[in-house]
Amino acid sequence: MMNLHDNCCEWLLEGLTMKAVVMAGGEGSRLRPLTIGRPKPMVPIVNAPVMEHILGLLKRHGITEVVVTLQYMSNTIQDYFGDGSEFGMVIHYTVEETPLGTAGSVKNAEHLLDEPFIVISGDALTDFDLEKVISFHREREAMATLTLYQVPNPLEYGVVILDEENRVTRFLEKPSWGEVFSDTVNTGIYVLDPGIFKYVPSGKSVDWSNDVFPQLLQNSDPMFGYVASGYWCDVGSLQEYVRANADMLQELVNLPLPGEISSGRIWRSNQDGEPDAVIHPTARVYGPVFLGKGVEVRAGAVIHGPTVIGDYTVVEERATIDRSVIWTNGYIGDGADLNGALIGKQVSLKSGTVVFEGAVIGDNCTIGEGAVVRPNVKLWPNKEVDPGATVASSLIWGNQARRSIFTATGVSGLANVEMVPEFAARVGAAYGSTLPRGSRVTVNRDRSRAARMIKRAIIAGLPSAGIDVLDIGDVPVPVARYETRASGAMGGIHVRLSPADWRQIELSLLDGRGLNIDKNGQRRIETSFFREDFRRVPVTEIGAISVVGDVVARRYEDAFVNHCDKSAITTAHGRAVIDYGFGSTSSILPTLLGRIGAETITVNAATGQAFGRRTATQYDQDLRHLSAICRAIGAQAGAMMDNDGTRIDLI
Template sequence: MKAVVMAGGEGSRLRPLTLTRPKPMLPVVDRPLLGHILWLLKRHDIVDVVVTLQHMPTHIQDYFGDGRSLGVNIEYVIEEMPLGTAGSVRNAQPLLRDDEPFLVISGDALTDFDLTALMAFHRDRNALITMALYQVADPLDYGVINVDEQGRVAQFLEKPSWGKVTSDTVNTGIYVVQPEALARIPAGRPVDWSQEVFPAMLARGEPLFGYVARGYWCDIGALSEYQRANADLLNGHLKLDELGKRIGSGIWSDGSVEIAPDAQLFGPIYLGEEVKIKSGVVIHGPAVIRDYTILDNRARIDRAIIFRNCYIGEGVELHGAVVCRQCSIKARATAFEGVVIGDNTVIGERAILRPGVKLWPDKEIDAGATINHSIIWGSQGRRVLFGRYGVTGVVNVDLTPELAARLGAAYGSILPKGSTVTINRDPHRSPRMIKRGLISGLPSAGNNVLDLRQAPIPVARYYTRSIGAAGGAHVRLSPYDQRVVDIRFIDRTGLNVTREKERAIERAFFREDYRRAYMEDIGVIDYARDVADVYTRGYLTALNAPAIRDAGLKIVVDYAHAPAADVLPNLLDTLNVEVVPLNARVDPNKVSISHEEFRAGRAQLATIVAALGDVGLGVRLDVGGERIFLVDDTGVDLPDAVACAAVASLALRAHPGGTIVVAADQSHVFERLAERHNGHVRRCPVDLQAMMEAAAGGDAIMATDGGGNFIFPALHPVVDGLMAVGKLLELLAAQRVRLSEVVAELPPFHVATREVAAAWESKGRVMRCLVQQFGKYRHERLDGIKVYLADNAWVLIRPDADAALFHVVAEAATLAAAQEIAADYGGLVENLAQMSCGE
């Protein structure tokens, strides 16, 4: 059997490690990563190897040659352009035999899989292609695979969100392939196994199998994974070739070394050829010091990786750092966790490199300098930028003006040069500071900036879409923690940017490969002057304004001291609505309040409505102008789910046969309401972005998450509290009903919820176990797994996207029954999180 080793990877996320070498040539302890793969192939009697190359091909060809010195026969295929994971293999077809299967393996992952067992499994199943699968703690960045009892692939999800995860078993990129399978791959263009080939095979019902491999596998895609791979190899977690000669407890060497008698070495440690360790040096493993490196007196090395030909000066301290080839770290300099020092770099005496700093090759750092961000473009030691609420961080700790400037440059770099970006904020001074950092980064990438100052988020979204801007950003103080600032990015339609666009921003940010505009292309910064007017015109057009004016409504509105107070009063005045305003002065110091203050505010609103006695309803808006909280005309503070059901009932009355979009975790009362009016309910994942995308489909009359967020696509398919107020007034006026009457006609419903803590590494396993246990019953997998029970009851178990926990939601005929179901299934999740599926 032949093997195709895909070694064309650029490894851009590993820069600067991969700026001067291709990713498969990264040293992992004693040899390049590709060397470990070739050794594994030989161990399983695979000695004829085709290596596909694209990025820096001569580095690999010069090092390995024809493979004779390793006991293998290597042929090379060079791609003139990137052909993708499947296209690369198709390009190697002339060097493969047409009468036997071949192995495909990545040259930039570290593994000790039993390839012989994989090949035997493939033959036994008469498979066309067999994937090697592996169980991981965090499956979000991989292709998640579900297989049946025979190992046949039943479902393939490429890089799913937590709500879509149904297993912790992922595709490793190692395949056994029958030669006839190559006919499924078009020649001469980029083709990906996961995006094209496998989905097509599944659709055709072809024999695609998955073999769950045991052993070790690490896809080295980030610095932390590179460091972990080195540590795991040193700690003996892989069954690969010996690391050289053992010269002490947990200490290996691949040649002669010189170690001072008073040096202290605490393994595991690998020392390359001719390494010199001088007096007073202390090394705490896992640590790798490669060939011809000198550690001078009293240097302290802690969990560091040092490439060949480096000098580490007297008293230098390296804590979790990576030092590339031919670097000189002078006396008493310090490098902290996550630091990467590129090839041929000189660090001056007593210089300090703060955590996460990356230095590109050929740099020189002055003596005594403190480096807080990377040279040249900057970086931040974060694994990901985006969470559920956009880019989030503690202000001036995680989220600084410097980071915001680099984030602005990253966002601008993925947009067309010369495009316009809107920037908006809430009134607090912290978002104002971060917003100005964003503004400074965007023009550097050649983008124009329109500063909206402080507008409600829905107004900013509508304005961005209306003027044809390429996108926008809103900076706000978190409503959950006044120390935290959130940055939301929106696209040209006003929706939140997609996860794919978030990944593109993250790639630009972490690669530190920003577009730099020439002087004449630097963007222009200006203020937008017609924001409220543009929104007002669209708002009034989307409503039945005459019906509202004729009704002569009176309401109480709590503006929460937020920018909605600058827009909504004029709209309501135009609609002839009498308003009793509360907290109508914008106050930056009251943007973020405690839960107790929020509850007290709602109670006060209900008291005022009841005391007045002649108002149609009370409304409280959130700070961003997105969510609304309702009090009916009798002064009852409506629970959010009840308020949303009441608005849905009104909308379905006004539009018989219409479709409403509802989050997956909400009561089935919405289906019962839809049945009354021949309407339809479309469920969406429990995520505002998913709800907005579903509402943008064209046939929805409204959408809600059951928590006070509403979308009325007549204006725009985004969460908009101002529009929700207008639509509610229109529906009440046109139907001549009171909100309390609508609530009284709602069918009874009972929902109970529970949150269950679960370690991150257990979440994928828990979902796999749940799918195995309940897959044979009636269930849905829109977001997590929803299992239908007896007597029209159901339970939804959903992993949280940002926290180490699960959400359990249950509905039943009584509240007690719903609570019992939530408790039972919450207990099940707790047990699964602490054990394997078989226990």
């Protein structure tokens, strides 16, 4: 744990000392995946939590007793800062059981605030002169003083209008451009008199700007605005997080950096008893760059600033890092290339990895050799990317990004986790891009809701590449294969729940013969998929979508009957019991068997999405039950059908 405050000159200002309330309950949802596993105040800026920079600012102005309001992951903050003694401060904590809002959370600490106090956010970065704000408040004898700041784009903030005496006359939270009447915004830093608590009911969610300050205006209580100069960033997005780190390194923020500077604007952590960063003589580091304790920059590596490299990170030979932020305990492999990337803690980027601008990789991810992470892609924590894989879309729920999208059973993934509509639409576009414009492709599914969802996404992707879609509904797989060939289509896609695991969805991609596409076809599709080299046709060439009705079943039945020896079946004089397993075969096979003269007894023929795929245990139980039925009625044979007609067990 580093301490920024030993290097701070403490401006202990007579008459200034007061308590501060540091609001640190923020979840930081807009900073995900960086805030998965930590509250927003603990996100590091130049290797130290943003809240640590705020405590340093308070101490620099003689404010050493603070109340920290907590809600999300409160223990993380308490464990790091403790009672404040390590930082030369006294810290009290209040924890909200449920969110109480910006004012309600401070009300929760009312018993600790019997004199005027300052409220400041623990997850924003600023170097404001708090002495001037507090002196302004006292001179005006205000109930509330709002610290304001001029910004070029006020849409994400509360806009404030002042009169000639700096009294607040109007404000509006997060206006549209049509409502913008000032570029002066509320920073969330307030100096308040304890009398303001009469406007804040206990135990309720109350907001300063929406609930309390309008009452002060209505009652003409003295509320003023102080327009501050200096630096302020609310770190409200990943882009602002990058900017805040860069601004600190470029010394645009009047706050101390946690280290010592050397030639070339290279900062190195200088904690006592901790190993210094080591830069190989052949490595090139162009500042501003911060290197944490124990960092190793090995031979031939090149680092361009502004870049932050956290404690105990290893940068291997010939790796290139440009304008990136890397947290602690990272590994940047031989020849890896990072350009404008955000890398969480304990991330391993193997040799030859390429991470493009705007990509964010969460904690504990492993990126395999030669893998590519495309611009603006986000990887949630604990993900693995196969060697040579290209990650072109964010990986949130699944555990792995594969080099190949094909498996032994086609393209598969966990339903609505890995196999999501966005993924399926890209598969459709990639497949369509490998076929001639104007080609036809059949699309089919089983009767599950998940397959229906994914099928519709595929249908959205194919026409974008100029492919006509024949939607043949929910016929069995053998029927879909036959229809692909019989209709003259160039290929087909069948969507189903996996027979081995009902949580998985499988896509069977077919060629024009109705057979699974070969390895060469798979490679062409994968190349298009990973490079995102999708053909986008003009609007006049977008493919048509045709829903084919009963003609598919009739065509299959006719072909089947024409290839059967009906006389041999009718002279057999036998009966068979068929268990359809609530699958799609029950919509075709009974009619077909009737046409060839077979006598059958039907079991489990009801259809609909309410019926799910049978587990292996259920399948075995139903098979034994079918055998018992055959014996009981004297049937000569029995058949157990899988959901989509790909498997038949005979007894």
